[in-house]
Amino acid sequence: MIPTSTVPVRITEVCLRDGSHAVAHQFTVEQVREVTRALDDAGMHYIEVSHGDGLGGSTLQYGRSLVDEMKLIEAAVEQCKQSKVAVLLIPGIGTVHELKQAHSLGAKLVRVATHVTEADVSAQHLQVARELGMEALGFLMMAHSAPVDVLVEQAKLMESYGAQAVYVTDSAGTLLPEQVQERVRALRNAVSCEIGFHAHNNLSLAVANTLIAIQEGATRIDSSVRCLGAGSGNTQTEALLAVLERRGVDLGIDLFKMMDLAEDIVAPIMHRVPEVNKGSLAMGFAGVYSSFLLHAERAGKRFGVDPRNILIELGRRKAVGGQEDMIVDVAAELAKQK
Numbered sequence: 345m346i347p348t349s350t351v352p353v354r355i356t357e358v359c360l361r362d363g364s365h366a367v368a369h370q371f372t373v374e375q376v377r378e379v380t381r382a383l384d385d386a387g388m389h390y391i392e393v394s395h396g397d398g399l400g401g402s403t404l405q406y407g408r409s410l411v412d413e414m415k416l417i418e419a420a421v422e423q424c425k426q427s428k429v430a431v432l433l434i435p436g437i438g439t440v441h442e443l444k445q446a447h448s449l450g451a452k453l454v455r456v457a458t459h460v461t462e463a464d465v466s467a468q469h470l471q472v473a474r475e476l477g478m479e480a481l482g483f484l485m486m487a488h489s490a491p492v493d494v495l496v497e498q499a500k501l502m503e504s505y506g507a508q509a510v511y512v513t514d515s516a517g518t519l520l521p522e523q524v525q526e527r528v529r530a531l532r533n534a535v536s537c538e539i540g541f542h543a544h545n546n547l548s549l550a551v552a553n554t555l556i557a558i559q560e561g562a563t564r565i566d567s568s569v570r571c572l573g574a575g576s577g578n579t580q581t582e583a584l585l586a587v588l589e590r591r592g593v594d595l596g597i598d599l600f601k602m603m604d605l606a607e608d609i610v611a612p613i614m615h616r617v618p619e620v621n622k623g624s625l626a627m628g629f630a631g632v633y634s635s636f637l638l639h640a641e642r643a644g645k646r647f648g649v650d651p652r653n654i655l656i657e658l659g660r661r662k663a664v665g666g667q668e669d670m671i672v673d674v675a676a677e678l679a680k681q682k
């Protein structure tokens with residue numbers, strides 16, 4: 345397989361943002377420094393640093409960060425000689441105020457993330473980011489949950505607001521290879537900006553789905569070293585790089601340095617191994633937000649309910665990001681029914 349686009353594939357390493365969910369937002373400045381230094385040395389293109397739910401996410405609802413994310417962004421920027429620091433922003437959780445602050449600390453790229461049907465709320469943030477001179481990309485979350493024509497229409501909206509790329513974001517790790525292919529192909533035929541792809545490994549399909557996305561022309565690819573991300577984690581960076589190299593695609597990122605970083609620096613800071621286990625598999629199966637896993641496990645313990653039943657019910661109710669309070673409601677209801 346050779347990438348079908350003439351634009352080079354660029355990787356955004358998300359372990360310090362999506363991985364924040366997996367460590368309950370407890371990253372320290374020293375951990376961010378060490379991981380960023382090693383990623384930069386390996387030649388990573390972009391390194392995303394924010395609370396797991398994006399700028400401003402440190403709240404009771406989403407989980408408080410141990411360290412103010414602006415301090416983490418600053419620490420990451422200080423370590424970068426070649427990589428660029430990126431941030432994630434969900435309008436309503438983060439505001440233009442936090443975006444400007446992150447930019448002033450040296451963040452060069454923002455992904456403005458909305459639910460797949462809510463692109464219209466991204467207009468202001470994408471425009472401000474462009475005015476600031478940042479790269480401004482749109483991130484359509486829970487991309488499985490809307491018909492392909494709706495995804496296309498929403499991507500076109502983001503492009504019209506100035507997005508330089510639009511992502512198919514498989515937040516639930518539930519898309520099958522043919523569904524990834526259909527979505528990326530449809531966007532490729534409808535927009536002129538770059539296409540991105542963000543996977544979760546809940547059905548053990550992340551690397552395969554990412555390869556298909558690249559084959560269909562996606563050039564902005566997300567991955568996390570050692571799979572450090574929500575649920576079963578994301579596309580594993582070092583595995584993706586190895587597979588691409590075997591396909592003759594060299595992204596300029598040092599594979600051995602990434603392997604060393606995975607084992608020597610990232611593995612020791614992980615609270616748990618992101619694996620395909622009963623909780624994450626239930627999320628992939630039911631199409632539930634990967635970041636709900638720890639919340640559902642906590643609620644399950646508190647109410648004496650199997651977290652899988654909570655997750656399946658959340659999938660049935662089509663819960664979207666931001667509805668974390670619904671997890672406790674569902675757990676309480678299931679406990680009553682027992």
Ligand SMILES: CC[C@H](O)CC(=O)C(=O)O
Pocket residue numbers: 362396397398457485486513514515516542574634635665
């Ligand atoms: C809640 C934000 C979310 O973690 C963003 C993301 O990575 C996704 O939707 O997969």
Ligand SMILES: [Mn+2]
Pocket residue numbers: 362515542543544573574634
């Ligand atoms: Mn994610």
